[in-house]
Amino acid sequence: MKTTTPGQKLERDYYAPNYELLIRASQKGAQPFAVTEDVKSFISEVTYEDNADQFDRLEIKLESQIDNSGERSVSSFGDSKLFSEGHIVEIRMGYGNSLFTVGAASVVKKTPDYPADGFPTLTIEAFDLLHRAARRRPKGGVSYKGFRDSQIASIIGSRNGFDISTTDPRSFENIRKTTGVFDRTQKKGMSDYEFLKKVADINGYDLFARFNPEQHRFVLFFQPPALAKQREVFTFIYNEGEAAYRNTLLSFSPTLDAHDQSSDFEIFLIKD
Numbered sequence: 001m002k003t004t005t006p007g008q009k010l011e012r013d014y015y016a017p018n019y020e021l022l023i024r025a026s027q028k029g030a031q032p033f034a035v036t037e038d039v040k041s042f043i044s045e046v047t048y049e050d051n052a053d054q055f056d057r058l059e060i061k062l063e064s065q066i067d068n069s070g071e072r073s074v075s076s077f078g079d080s081k082l083f084s085e086g087h088i089v090e091i092r093m094g095y096g097n098s099l100f101t102v103g104a105a106s107v108v109k110k111t112p113d114y115p116a117d118g119f120p121t122l123t124i125e126a127f128d129l130l131h132r133a134a135r136r137r138p139k140g141g142v143s144y145k146g147f148r149d150s151q152i153a154s155i156i157g158s159r160n161g162f163d164i165s166t167t168d169p170r171s172f173e174n175i176r177k178t179t180g181v182f183d184r185t186q187k188k189g190m191s192d193y194e195f196l197k198k199v200a201d202i203n204g205y206d207l208f209a210r211f212n213p214e215q216h217r218f219v220l221f222f223q224p225p226a227l228a229k230q231r232e233v234f235t236f237i238y239n240e241g242e243a244a245y246r247n248t249l250l251s252f253s254p255t256l257d258a259h260d261q262s263s264d265f266e267i268f269l270i271k272d
Helices: 075-079 130-135 149-159 192-203
Strands: 017-024 043-049 057-063 065-067 070-072 088-095 098-113 121-127 142-147 182-186 206-212 217-223
Touching: 017 098, 043 098, 057 088, 057 098, 075 098, 075 121, 098 130, 098 206, 130 192, 130 206, 142 149, 149 182, 149 192, 149 217, 182 192, 192 206
Parallel strands: none
Antiparallel strands: 017 088, 043 057, 057 121, 065 070, 088 098, 098 121, 142 182, 206 217
């Protein structure tokens, strides 16, 4: 049996799947701390969804335990500040002690469950920072007069938690500068995300957020699709004979499905 002292890192099988959760109280200046092995013993499931068209989502499920001392309930985590709303949870996954950051999310809600025929559970749900823009709906309309669309992206991103500063080029390096100055209006009742997504669509841009583990913050992406500037890297040739087996495909089984293909289009009118 292996034992550890407080602060000592557990040795793990090199081939055993492993994960780590790092929590920050906020993006700005907060030092992360790792969820302890004792807390992890309550965690039964961790799910991270990387969504291209929606917000990235993290779900952590904790279940009550029974050991020699009796029942260890998750009820205390409901009032604990560990998973407080707004805290940033970074998930790192891999094998043994070789872990890499998969993503991060901001805690939105905690849902306890007390079933009649089982032990209590607690579900932590978190999303990337763009979800804040989806929840923020200005009471009145907002007018942006004489702004570039990229400037509008910086303004909306900044007021929804993204650390964007004119003195730090890294904070807006993925907000691609647009040409032209326009007068745009965010209508009453329209969320910041809905409005910014519409502006992104007008420019043919992608809009999403990613967590940068080196900068310890979420980064807003407002830029042309990656495929638009991606060069051909590999060329695979199928069934070219034995002399060409090296660097070719030996088998090829594509699936063609029209389910997710575009079947309509929108026309935007831009007035200078």
